[in-house]
Amino acid sequence: MASERDVRARLQRAGQEHLLRFCAELAPGPRAALLAELGALEPEALSEHCRRAAAACAHPPGPPPDLAARLRPLPPECVGSASRCDPEMRRLWEEEGFRQIALNKVAVLLLAGGQGTRLGVTYPKGMYQVGLPSQKTLYQLQAERIQRVEQLAGQRHGTRCTIPWYIMTSEFTLGPTARFFKERDFFHLDPDNVILFEQRMLPAVTFDGRAILEQKDKVAMAPDGNGGLYCALSDHQILEDMGRRGVEFVHVYCVDNILVRLADPVFIGFCVLRGADCGAKVVEKADPEEPVGVVCQVDGVPQVVEYSEISPETAQLRRPDGSLLYSLGNICNHFFTRDFLQMVSSKFEPLLKPHVAVKKVPYVDEEGNPVKPIKPNGIKMEKFVFDVFQFAKSFVAFEVSREEEFSPLKNAASAARDNPATTRRALLMQHYRWALQAGAHFLDACGARLPELPSLPSSREPPAICEISPLVSYSGEGLEEYLQGREFRSPLILDENQARALQP
Template identity: 85%
Template structure:
């Protein structure tokens, strides 16, 4: 164990000796824990981190002055679309994606290290239930989509295949996530194919450049952002594990999108056939000021520019077709080749810039009392997963339908958007559309057939409640055999048991 004297010398070198100001108050066990934590903080790196955080925070926020002249939309040849392509092209992409999945060359990687602070929960966001009739969590929905896409790929090519699930957690989410998966028998996935690993943590810093104590015996630490992925891949030899399994293509996504299509064969196939080493799913921006990053080019290289960095004038520019010039909204849904990730971890990771997040960070005051601030008082430094786009040799973007593929869960229901209600409605509205397309009819509580309308009610709900298990349909496929001509009472859940009952019996 590191001695108090050694740790104090390290902290003095870093200009952070205040972190030991309560050492005399601590019992042996908490003191040992604090010394062990502080001993892991390399002095020069700690000093640089704190100085950089304070300096970055002091910069004036807002649109970058010279950005407009450096900004360009992505070239058309770099962009594909699941919406605007013809059916034959889409089927070709899908077939290639299923082929790669069947060859065991595709993995999915979940970014799940963040805390659900805005959502108002103390547990990992993947464990959240948005109020579906089935009461499924985000983790369960995602696990079942993996099982279904494996099944579909295997059926097409007459083989058994595996899509490994890599889950990047943090100090806050690793333990609860492991416990949750074990309690739910890994949602019937093989535990050997579910690989959890932990990203690094960085100290939270005051505006004056001092690391924050959240308790007398604990430094306030925060995950290093979803761009911490690249260090974590190296720390835990994840790419070596992928190589042993034969994985060549990796689909990376965020935990909070209830509509995410894991290992989406259309997206995978598009990227593979284009020879891309890096790709991003995008949705068309709903309006110029929508708070999403824009996938575009800066100085001729692909990049995501945050909405706060673009002036209102630039955000509102229109193209020849009347649509927004910068309309490719980033949804944190990416394709990487394993070779590209390997190159990033070995060469490019140190070049990634740190971004400032100003947060409310609980701390102990000079008397040792816990304070929960009412306004932001600290800085958390983060790296972003998409900041590697600039290093790609062949970057592509792939446009998808927002209503089919993007509804993030960010906030509690007290917020007006991106909350549990909007997520739940997005999924149920999708499943209602799928059921109508498959030929189903819905009845009201009195048994009267409802009009065949695909629009939502004034409160945002679909006209009938219908939930379809991912184990029955991944993206709306194959539902006709169960639903064609059926009259269904709302609420209706089509799970595997119900599907067996509805399946036509062979004579």
């Protein structure tokens, strides 16, 4: 371990010697921990990080003045749709996706490094229960979808197949996530196929470029954003592991979408048959002001432009048919070839520009007293996973139904949107629709049939509670066997046991 003298000299070179100002007061254990943390920071990289953070924060917020002239929608030939395509073409995409899964060429990669701060919890967001009748967490729903799609691919092709599940965590989420999976027996997945790895951490920085001391013996650190994936792949030899397993295609997604379809065969097959090295699932924006990034082109290359970077005038632009010109909302749901990830990690990652996130960062004052700021006081620098679209040789976007595939859990119950209630409602409404489509009928408390509504928005409560286990149905398939022509009272919890009981 580096000595205090060595660490002090390194910090002097970086212009960050203030991080040791309480070192003499610390007991041996905390002092050793602080020196180890600081000794791992390269002086030149630390200096550049702090300089770039301050410089980036100094830029005025809002749209770049010339962006509107550089912005274009994606060309139609780069965009597919799950709902507006020929049914036969959709069948071909799905069959190709299942074929690649059956050949063990598909992996899923979960971005789970963020904390549940906005949600109001101290544990990783994947461990959260939104209040489903089954009390399943996000992690459990996702694990069961992996098992079901493996089963479906195996049945189609007469083989046993495996979809490895890579989970990128952070210093904050690695330990709790590992314990959670172990305590629940990995939700019956093979532990060898659930690979946890950790992204890098970066110091939070004041507006004038000084790294923040959170405690006398600890620097305020934050994950380097979901774009930290590309360094983490190299740090932990993840791509080499994928290569040994024969993985060629990777579905990357974010932990908080309760409706996410892991290793979606339709999406995988669409991207593979289009010869794409990089792809993004998108949903149509609900309105011009919806706070989601837009998948489009800037200077002729694919990119996600954040909603805060697009002027209101540009966001309002419409096509002749009345639809939004910039309508493809990014949902952090991506396809990559392993070769593309290898190229990004080894060649292009240093070209990614960090984004500024202004935050309230706890710190110690000059007397060593802990302070919880009431307004933003620091900068966290993040890279975004989608910033690599610009390097793709063949990029595609794939539009899917919001009601079927996108309901993110981002906020606490007090928020108006993207909260536990809205995500729970979205999943239960989806399952109610599936049940109706499979021929089920629901009864009210008096035994009368509830009216069958052909189209139900996910923004309202379903007329009856229906939860269908992912182990029974991945995307609504196969439910007629259990539900067709039958009557049910609310709630209907269709798990594996109930499905066996309902089999003719």
